[in-house]
Amino acid sequence: MSRREVAQRHGEVAPGPDEPVPSPGAVEQTTVTSTPASTPALPPKPSRVTATLAAVATGAVVLAATAGLNISWTELGDVPGRVVEYLLLMFADPNWEKLPRALFETWRSISMAWLGAIGCVVVSIPLGMLAASGMGPAWLRVGLRAIFAVIRAVPEVIIALVLLTVTGLTPFTGALALGIAGIGTQSKWVYEAVESAPTGATEAVRAAGGSTAEIARWAIWPAVAPVLMSFALYRCEINIRTSAVLGLVGAGGIGSMLSNYTNYREWDTVGMLLIVVVVITMVFDLISGSIRRRIMEGARVRDVDRTR
Amino acid sequence: MTIQSTTGGAAAETAAPWALSLTDVSVTYPNGTRALKNVSVHIEPGEIVSIVGLSGSGKSTLIRTINGLVPVTSGWVTAGGHDVTRARGRALRELRGHVGMIFQGFNLADRVSVLDNVLVGRFAHTPTIRTVLGLNRAADRELALRALDSVGMLEKVWTRAGALSGGQKQRVAIARALSQEPSVMLADEPVASLDPPTAHAVMNDLARTSSERGLTVLINIHLMDLARQYTQRMIGLRDGELVYDGPAAEATDADFEQIYGRPIQGRDRLGSV
Amino acid sequence: MVVALCAFTALTCWPAIGGVEIDLAGLVRNWSNGADKIAQLLRPDLTFLPRTVAPMLETLAMAVAGAAFAAIISIPLTLAAARPSNPNPLTRQLVRFCINVNRAVPDLVFATVLVAMVGVGTLPGFLTLFLFDLGVVVKLVSEAVDSADHPYLEAGTAAGGTQAQINRATVLPQSWPLFANQWLYSLELNVRISAILGIVGAGGIGRLLDERRGFFAYDDVSVIILEILVVVVVIEVISNALRRRLR
Incomplete structure (x- = not known):
């Protein structure tokens, strides 16, 4: 550190009420000369070969993937410029004239999402409970879980897409598709929630001679209901997004409108629609999120009450 | 590797100890708690001072006003003549660079190697860009290794901090503070999380390394026998007020009872080992 | 109610x-x-399989590249969005807001708009995945960083470190498992999403799927779906294995 720097830093330390302030860097001044001194013997550094190999392998895969994209990297230079240009076209002066139509279509998307979520939750709660260990017979559990796993592995949109082509491209079939496509994940959440529920109440009902159905109703349901409600709301949040996507492939709603106006290249309208999608999604997330927090807090409070 | 030093021996000998001074210091936390009430105390360079009191008496607050971790509500704090109360930004960081600190919970990054944890002590003396790029100067490494050597932790230099025992962690934390080449050493309940034999060993290390370097030392401690054994002067705090200031060795049980505001109990002593 | x-x-x-x-x-x-x-659909025509290999590789390339680039950019953004690593409420809330907006756009909507902007191909697909992953990783990791304990922050501050020094030397290595976990998760999601991006013209196996669906060649469609299913499961198995090793 040079003396000037020290002086500058010194200047930033406001002086005390009535005392002179020496520089905090002053002590360092004496230390800056290099004189060889004894170096403590160091244990050998552990080998990092595995980590290095893993890093090299990851790098190679990423490079290969990037090279395999067939993107002409020379054109990539214009991309930011073009994106900015389109962003200006979209958001500099969004076309609000079509807002009423957009809200109509938004309601259609929300309706699809909502009905789909209800269908999904209504089906997956009993199925998920049957698939939880200790509830249904083992063959049923294994079979159900396999079906859930398959539905989960195929992207929701593909399931919906296939269903839509079979049943026709209408908002109602869109809702149906959302309901069916969500069953895989939703049921998994249900059986995981049931399995992680405290076992005390289950044992109490069983000891009182309750059947499996009675255990489900009187021991498990009260314990997992808040969690399941929270998952149901989460399903709504997911469906809001997916319903817009289904619209893109023709099921109607805001997605269809967006897809159409993108094809017409009416960018000011596309900009308005994007704003609507983002705002609606964020507002829905906000509402759903706060309700979910309330439900979960309520559940916790009740848990505390029970232990008293 | 070479070490930067004019005096040839331990680099630390070059750091001159600082005087510390609190003038009418009060601290009120945002939740309304008055942690310190008009505390005035002056500590000479090289003094080894313990701050004794029950938990909640304001010990942690007092020690943190010295390096500005807790801003004071009113009053003055100076360290080595620098006004801590008004220091901001780079000046405050520079000042903190001269004040080593160790904590009850060790405050190490568990997934980071011992060496890198100790190099945290070089932050104030390292340009940010160097740290961000991971380019440590040889001189800084040398200081870190030396500090580790002085607490006998050199062979653990590549170990992750999380894999160490409590006593080893606190030694690494001492090394971190020493690698700052500090003028002042602050210790906030350094052995409260350790078992009695380890506590004595760590207190020994702390006292030895600090006195080798002639540092001004401030130790928060709630155990009366450790305060008597390892420190020269004792300051007693009760409910944020200074209630005792005198030589540690001469503090009687009655003095402790006055500080604690209750009769002495078994847990106020660590016990001999 | x-x-x-x-x-x-x-x-x-x-x-x-x-x-x-x-x-x-x-x-x-x-x-x-x-x-x-x-x-x-129930009678997949396996002779179609060879034609799906190239688009499937393209899909995987998009998934990996998108996840990798997002992983790199996610590091500074996450540190800016988490309270322990960025005490400045203004910049923190700004980054969080941008990420929330980003997350509110459904993946295929991104793809549709980007295809219109930069043309049909893998580039809009890659960009979509990149943006999507950025949202997932920054949001989830910054929340995890927020809820974790960071005792070393106080030590770094007490030693006179700048926030950048503290972040680089302690917060980042300490949060590495949180990052690795979400990076792998985003890769898993990418494989699912990249399979459908082609439907709106963003390259990969989805384009083939959309094409065969357009021709009502459902025996080919079912081959593609089965292949996606297998690839998704394989990537999940790999990713789970890696996740265990990284702990």
Whole structure:
């Protein structure tokens, strides 16, 4: 550190009420000369070969993937410029004239999402409970879980897409598709929630001679209901997004409108629609999120009450 | 590797100890708690001072006003003549660079190697860009290794901090503070999380390394026998007020009872080992 | 509460205001039309498999590249969005807001708009995945960083470190498992999403799927779906294995 720097830093330390302030860097001044001194013997550094190999392998895969994209990297230079240009076209002066139509279509998307979520939750709660260990017979559990796993592995949109082509491209079939496509994940959440529920109440009902159905109703349901409600709301949040996507492939709603106006290249309208999608999604997330927090807090409070 | 030093021996000998001074210091936390009430105390360079009191008496607050971790509500704090109360930004960081600190919970990054944890002590003396790029100067490494050597932790230099025992962690934390080449050493309940034999060993290390370097030392401690054994002067705090200031060795049980505001109990002593 | 929910549900079924028209008869009608399509779906034509290899590799390339680039950019953004690593509320909230906006755009909507902007191909697909992953990783990791304990922050501050020094030397290595976990998760999601991006023209196996669907070649469609299923499961198995090793 040079003396000037020290002086500058010194200047930033406001002086005390009535005392002179020496520089905090002053002590360092004496230390800056290099004189060889004894170096403590160091244990050998552990080998990092595995980590290095893993890093090299990851790098190679990423490079290969990037090279395999067939993107002409020379054109990539214009991309930011073009994106900015389109962003200006979209958001500099969004076309609000079509807002009423957009809200109509938004309601259609929300309706699809909502009905789909209800269908999904209504089906997956009993199925998920049957698939939880200790509830249904083992063959049923294994079979159900396999079906859930398959539905989960195929992207929701593909399931919906296939269903839509079979049943026709209408908002109602869109809702149906959302309901069916969500069953895989939703049921998994249900059986995981049931399995992680405290076992005390289950044992109490069983000891009182309750059947499996009675255990489900009187021991498990009260314990997992808040969690399941929270998952149901989460399903709504997911469906809001997916319903817009289904619209893109023709099921109607805001997605269809967006897809159409993108094809017409009416960018000011596309900009308005994007704003609507983002705002609606964020507002829905906000509402759903706060309700979910309330439900979960309520559940916790009740848990505390029970232990008293 | 070479070490930067004019005096040839331990680099630390070059750091001159600082005087510390609190003038009418009060601290009120945002939740309304008055942690310190008009505390005035002056500590000479090289003094080894313990701050004794029950938990909640304001010990942690007092020690943190010295390096500005807790801003004071009113009053003055100076360290080595620098006004801590008004220091901001780079000046405050520079000042903190001269004040080593160790904590009850060790405050190490568990997934980071011992060496890198100790190099945290070089932050104030390292340009940010160097740290961000991971380019440590040889001189800084040398200081870190030396500090580790002085607490006998050199062979653990590549170990992750999380894999160490409590006593080893606190030694690494001492090394971190020493690698700052500090003028002042602050210790906030350094052995409260350790078992009695380890506590004595760590207190020994702390006292030895600090006195080798002639540092001004401030130790928060709630155990009366450790305060008597390892420190020269004792300051007693009760409910944020200074209630005792005198030589540690001469503090009687009655003095402790006055500080604690209750009769002495078994847990106020660590016990001999 | 129940009344409100029922009323809301009723409103969603009211076509005049945009609600969904529940038309079971139409469904039955369509379903009988669709029965032969289902039958065709159940007889995958495996001779089609070779033609799917190149698009599938393209899909995987998009998934990996998108996840990798997002992983790199996610590091500074996450540190800016988490309270322990960025005490400045203004910049923190700004980054969080941008990430929330980003997350509110459904993946295929990104792809649709980007295809219109930069043209059909893998580039819009890659960009979509990149943006999507950025949202997932920054949001989830910054929340995890927020809720974790960071005792070393105080030590770094006490040693006179700048926030950048503290972040680089302690917060980042300490949060590495959180990052690695989400990076792998985003890779898993990418494989699912990249399979469908082609539907809107963003390259990969989805384009082939959309094309065969357009030709009503459902035996080929089912081959593609089966292949996606296998690839998704394989990537999940790999990713789970890596996750265990990284702990």
